[in-house]
Amino acid sequence: MALDAYSQIVSSVAAALTPKVASVRAGRGSGSAVLFTDDGFLLTNAHVVNGTSTGTVAFADGTSAGFTLVGADPLSDLAVIRANGPTPEPAELGDSDGLVVGQLVVAVGNPLGLAGSVTAGVVSALGRSLPARSGSAVRLIEDVIQTDAALNPGNSGGALADASAKVVGINTAVAGVGLGLAVPINSTTRGIVAALMRDGRVRRAYLGLVTTPAPLPPQVRERVGQSSALRVSEVVSGSPAAKAGLRVGDLVLTAARRPVSDAQALQRLMFADAIGRPLPITVLRNGALVDVITEPVELGPLTV
Incomplete structure (x- = not known):
């Protein structure tokens, strides 16, 4: 057939x-x-x-x-x-930046210990933020891919691939029925992987914001010259963001005087060279542009 x-x-x-x-x-x-x-x-x-x-x-x-x-x-x-032994031919890593909502993706892994299991679905959403908590500490996994490809315990660490079998994500969590999440494979991820292979760790800067991408109203687009921003959905108490006066509901327009239209744009700034240095951020708050100066700190270890 x-x-x-x-x-x-x-x-x-x-x-x-x-x-x-x-x-x-x-x-x-x-x-x-x-x-x-x-x-x-x-x-x-x-x-x-x-x-x-x-x-x-x-x-x-x-x-x-x-x-x-x-x-x-x-x-x-x-x-x-x-x-520590012979391995097959490697997979090819793709680029998640080219994904679009509704695109076919295939998950390959070992759910519930069942080796070589395959499920398929679509990209349900892009640019999600996934909070990771350890006690009172909150850290963020940014720019997560959401898919409805069935994921179960054991899929974690497996491949999320596009139609050409290029790996565009690493499956990481099941948030509910029909709601799986994957870490994207993009330039930021490749930098993280390179640092892990070189140094065994990644030095990260930390602000303490949870954000989601948000479109800007037409009148604001004309005013600021960009079509989207990051809406602040949580500010961690005592964090650099909180000390700088950032608030839930703020729309982050620029960071380091660069436009911020998605989570990855902000995440690209949060590496070692940002630690302890002033970082100017412009937000839209109640229709007004507000400038704040944050000072990222080094992200401490997170128990996993």
Whole structure:
């Protein structure tokens, strides 16, 4: 029986990626990981490795190997591990910046320990922010991809791929029925991965804002010369953002005098060179432009 076009795409992505997505055992935790280099480096979630430094990876062809933790970044929920043995051909990392809402995506992973499982769906939304909490501390995973491809425990660390089998996200969470979340693969993520491979950690600046993208009214667009901004949905008590006077409901227009139209634009500023330096931010508040000066601090460790 001939497959329809949709089935052909999903089955081809499954055939291409299933051999390259490993099942991960790390202490009492388990999940998935995506092989992305010829020399055994795999990308997974920080919460999958959960503070352990060693474990095992197993591939669909039956081969398995021990792994060592190279580095983890809880803010992005990403970790790099390295297999201590032979591995298949690596997957190709894509670019999530080209995704559009409604686009077909395929999730490959090991939900509930069922190796090589594949589900398909669409990109439901882009630019989400996912708060990560540890006690009273709040950290943000920015620019998250939302999908309705079915995800379950064990999918974490697995691949979210486009129709050409390029990995555009690393599945990270299930927020509800039909609501899965994935960390995007983009220039920011690639920088994080490079830092983990080089230094084993990522030095991050921290403001203490939870934001969501928001369109600007036509009259405001003409006034400020941009069509969207970031709406502040939460300001962490005692954070640099709170000390600077930022408020829930503010629309962040610029940071470091650069337009801010999505979460990634702000996130790109939150690396080591921003720590302890004045950061000017302009917001729209009650129809007025308000300028504040923040001073990001170094993001402390987050227990995962």
